[in-house]
């Protein structure tokens with residue numbers, strides 16, 4: 232397993248600002264994601280987590296700030312497609328599979344963005360194109376197995392899969408892009424406890440295999456167990472950054488979650504998390520590394 236303290240930042244955001252009309256959704260937010268770590272983003276509803284995700288994956292263009300990926304300074308206008316080629320893939324809060332395609336086809340579509348033989352090879356069915364197609368199919372099966380989906384799921388139309396299986400398929404499709412950083416937006420949302428436990432195992436396996444992961448999740452207990460570092464947003468500002476242990480004890484975080492008197496979101500906006508907010512922040516397993 233990678234020792235986070237020895238690793239280099241793979242992704243660095245500095246002084247990011249993003250407004251939607253009068254809503255200042257991100258206020259001078261900086262984020263440094265070390266290679267080989269699981270980095271969590273938490274915060275009450277509307278804190279700016281998804282906006283930050285959208286900025287880091289090229290879906291939104293920040294108004295100002297700096298963006299560095301794998302040692303390369305990038306324009307804030309870099310598109311999601313270019314970022315995907317550079318090694319940054321994501322899943323979405325709301326599942327976005329090709330619902331009428333089979334599970335295998337969903338994964339193969341992701342890989343086709345990386346084929347060498349191109350459209351003419353595919354149309355003319357050249358030997359090189361046929362060989363490439365075979366390898367893509369093999370890799371598709373491998374990824375299905377990797378995320379814990381059985382072979383008989385391969386030919387099923389995506390919309391007929393259970394919710395948990397669709398979530399896993401989305402991760403497999405993102406992995407087909409061969410990313411260096413995988414951004415997972417609320418992967419456990421809507422999952423039952425068994426599916427959540429399986430997802431936790433999958434994320435740990437990805438981490439053990441060297442993947443850098445940025446994770447948004449409302450289940451704070453899960454975040455405390457999985458992440459090596461956690462950044463906390465509240466009203467568009469980063470209010471804390473540290474290990475799960477440090478986050479759990481951070482006064483501003485506790486107030487943001489429990490709605491302390493001197494906090495702007497006093498008494499409202501607490502996250503819908505498993506158990507009480509305090510209970511989750513004090514999760515017994517907090518800080519356990521995979």
Ligand SMILES: Nc1ncnc2c1ncn2[C@@H]1O[C@H](COP(=O)(O)OP(=O)(O)OP(=O)(O)O)[C@@H](O)[C@H]1O
Nearest residue numbers: 251254255256274275276277278279280281282283
């Ligand atoms: N496309 C948009 N247009 C206008 N306002 C937006 C847009 N996206 C986000 N916002 C606003 O920006 C703020 C931050 O929203 P964001 O979705 O990033 O928060 P979040 O922390 O992900 O919340 P949640 O946990 O509820 O998903 C909110 O006030 C939200 O209404």
